[in-house]
Structures are given as structure tokens and as C-alpha cells.
Amino acid sequence: MTISPESSAFAAIREGIALREQGRSPEAKALMEALVVEVDSGDDAFAKVFLAHSLADVQENPEDELAWDLRALALMDELTDQRAVERGNAGGKNALLPSLHLNLAVDYRRLGDDANACRHFELGQAHLDALADDAYGDSIRSAFAEGI
Numbered sequence: 001m002t003i004s005p006e007s008s009a010f011a012a013i014r015e016g017i018a019l020r021e022q023g024r025s026p027e028a029k030a031l032m033e034a035l036v037v038e039v040d041s042g043d044d045a046f047a048k049v050f051l052a053h054s055l056a057d058v059q060e061n062p063e064d065e066l067a068w069d070l071r072a073l074a075l076m077d078e079l080t081d082q083r084a085v086e087r088g089n090a091g092g093k094n095a096l097l098p099s100l101h102l103n104l105a106v107d108y109r110r111l112g113d114d115a116n117a118c119r120h121f122e123l124g125q126a127h128l129d130a131l132a133d134d135a136y137g138d139s140i141r142s143a144f145a146e147g148i
Contacts, residue, residue: 009039010087013051020058029058045078046087049096056103066107073100091130098124098131098140105148121148 012035019028032055039047049072056068081092089095101124108117125144131137 009035009042009044009047010050013047013054016058017054020054025058029055032058044083045075045080046083049075049079050087053096053100053103056107062107062110066104066111069100069103069107073104076100090132094127094130095132095137097127098144100124101127102140102143102148109148117148 012031016028016032016035019025019031032051035051036055039051042048052068052072052075056065056072059065059068076093076096079093079096081094084091084093084096101120104120105117105124108114108120121144128141128144131140
């Protein structure tokens with residue numbers, strides 16, 4: 001079996017997430033930033049969203065985090081439900097929206113923009129029903145229950 005460049009990029013993004021979760025954010029950021037050109041030049045809309053959303057989590061300042069999260073949200077227009085399901089999101093692309101909007105709400109709150117923070121919090125809540133009944137879905141629903 002041959003691993004496509006698309007699959008290797010996806011695996012590398014997951015590796016970056018694992019590094020971040022281990023407290024190795026600078027390494028995670030370097031790994032994922034090295035993927036931007038490759039992923040952006042490809043046709044995997046899920047990888048584009050996933051990379052931008054993941055890169056937001058390793059930024060040192062809230063302005064950069066917001067920029068990556070906004071990029072991820074804008075890239076959602078390219079993503080199809082079919083592709084999201086193929087990548088493990090049973091709820092399709094809408095299953096990504098709660099997390100994206102929650103992160104944007106947190107970004108805006110950190111920057112003192114409460115109006116946009118509340119708007120994105122509400123937008124995320126509107127898509128909670130798209131989340132699967134699994135650990136990931138539970139973690140996102142729990143985060144919304146805690147508020148921003």
C-alpha cells in the first residue's frame with residue numbers, strides 16, 4: 001500500500017497535535033508550519049481546515065491564533081460533508097463548527113472583543129447536535145457548558 005502525500009500530511013498534523021499535547025508547542029508549530037505550502041497546494045479541504053485549526057492552537061499571541069482560526073473557518077467553504085465523513089466526522093462538516101466557533105469565541109474574548117466572542121459562542125452552540133456521541137463530542141459539549 002502506498003501512502004499518498006495527502007495521507008502523510010494528515011499524519012504529520014496529528015503528530016503536531018500530539019507534540020502540542022505533550023507540552024512541546026514550539027516543535028508542533030515548526031512541524032505544522034512546514035506543511036502549509038504542501039497542504040495549501042493540495043486539494044484536501046479537510047487537511048487545510050485541520051491544519052489551520054491546529055496551527056491556531058500553537059501560536060504565541062492571540063492575534064495570530066485568531067488569524068489561523070479565521071482561516072480555518074473560511075476554508076470550511078471548500079469542505080464537503082463527504083470529505084469530513086471520510087476523515088472521521090460522522091456529523092459531516094458541521095461537526096467541525098462547534099470547535100471552530102468555540103476557539104474563535106475564546107480568541108475574541110482574549111482580545112477583549114466580547115461582542116464577537118458571544119456571537120461565535122452562539123454559532124458554535126447552534127451546531128452541537130452535529131457532534132458524535134463520543135469522547136471528542138463530549139469534550140466540546142463540556143467546554144460549551146463551562147462557557148468562555
